[in-house]
Amino acid sequence: MARVADSSDRTVVVAVVGSPRAAGNTSYLVDVALDELARRGLAVEKIMLSEHRVLPCEGHDECEDLAACPLDDDAGPVLERMYGADGLILATPVYYENISGPMKVFIDRSCFNNYHEIWLRARCVGLIAVAESTGLDETIDGLRRFVALASRAKVKPLSATGLAYREGDAAGNATLVAAVRAMARAMAAELRGESAGA
Numbered sequence: 001m002a003r004v005a006d007s008s009d010r011t012v013v014v015a016v017v018g019s020p021r022a023a024g025n026t027s028y029l030v031d032v033a034l035d036e037l038a039r040r041g042l043a044v045e046k047i048m049l050s051e052h053r054v055l056p057c058e059g060h061d062e063c064e065d066l067a068a069c070p071l072d073d074d075a076g077p078v079l080e081r082m083y084g085a086d087g088l089i090l091a092t093p094v095y096y097e098n099i100s101g102p103m104k105v106f107i108d109r110s111c112f113n114n115y116h117e118i119w120l121r122a123r124c125v126g127l128i129a130v131a132e133s134t135g136l137d138e139t140i141d142g143l144r145r146f147v148a149l150a151s152r153a154k155v156k157p158l159s160a161t162g163l164a165y166r167e168g169d170a171a172g173n174a175t176l177v178a179a180v181r182a183m184a185r186a187m188a189a190e191l192r193g194e195s196a197g198a
C-alpha cells in the first residue's frame with residue numbers, strides 16, 4: 001500500500017487502483033485525487049492491486065456457509081480496508097472496453113462479503129476510468145453496478161473519465177486532471193458535510 005492513513009479518527013478515503021502500471025495514468029490520477037482530499041484534511045490510503053496477491057474467485061457453491069474465504073492471499077486485508085472506508089475511489093484503465101482484469105478479479109473476490117451481508121461502509125464513492133479512445137462509459141457502468149451490489153445505502157457514485165494512452169499522458173491532459181480534481185473536491189465536501197464548491 002503506497003500511502004497509509006494515520007491512526008487518528010479522521011475520515012478515511014481508500015483508493016483501489018486496478019492498473020498494473022505503478023507509474024501509469026490511473027495511478028497518477030488517483031494521486032491527484034488523493035492530494036485534493038488530503039489537503040482538505042481527509043486521511044487517504046492508496047492501494048495498488050498490482051502490489052498484492054489476489055487470486056481469482058473459485059466460485060465455491062458453499063460460499064455462504066463458509067466462515068472465511070478459503071483462498072490464502074492478500075484479498076481479505078485489502079477488502080477489509082475498502083469495506084471499512086468512509087469514502088472510496090475505484091480507479092481502472094479501460095481494457096477491452098471494460099474494467100481491467102486485476103480490478104475485475106478483485107471485485108469478484110468481494111462475493112464472500114455479499115453472501116455474508118457485509119456491505120461497503122462508504123457514504124461517498126468516486127470512480128476513475130482512463131482509456132486510449134473507447135469504452136469509458138461501459139467501464140464506469142461496470143464499476144457503478146459493483147458499488148450498487150456491494151452497498152446497502154443508496155450511494156450515487158461520482159465519476160471522472162478521460163483519454164490517455166502512454167504512461168505520462170494523463171499528466172498532460174489538463175481537462176482530465178481538472179475533472180479528477182473536481183470530483184475529489186466534491187467528495188471532500190460531501191464527506192465533510194459541506195456544500196459542493198466549499
Ligand SMILES: Cc1cc2nc3c(=O)[nH]c(=O)nc-3n(C[C@H](O)[C@H](O)[C@H](O)COP(=O)(O)O)c2cc1C
Binds near residue numbers: 092133134164
Ligand atoms: C490489455 C489492454 C486493453 C486495452 N483496451 C482498451 C480499450 O478497449 N479501449 C481503449 O480506449 N484503450 C484500451 N487500452 C489502453 C489503456 O486503456 C490506456 O493505455 C490507459 O491509459 C492505461 O492506463 P494505465 O496507464 O493506468 O495502465 C488497453 C490497454 C491494454 C493494455
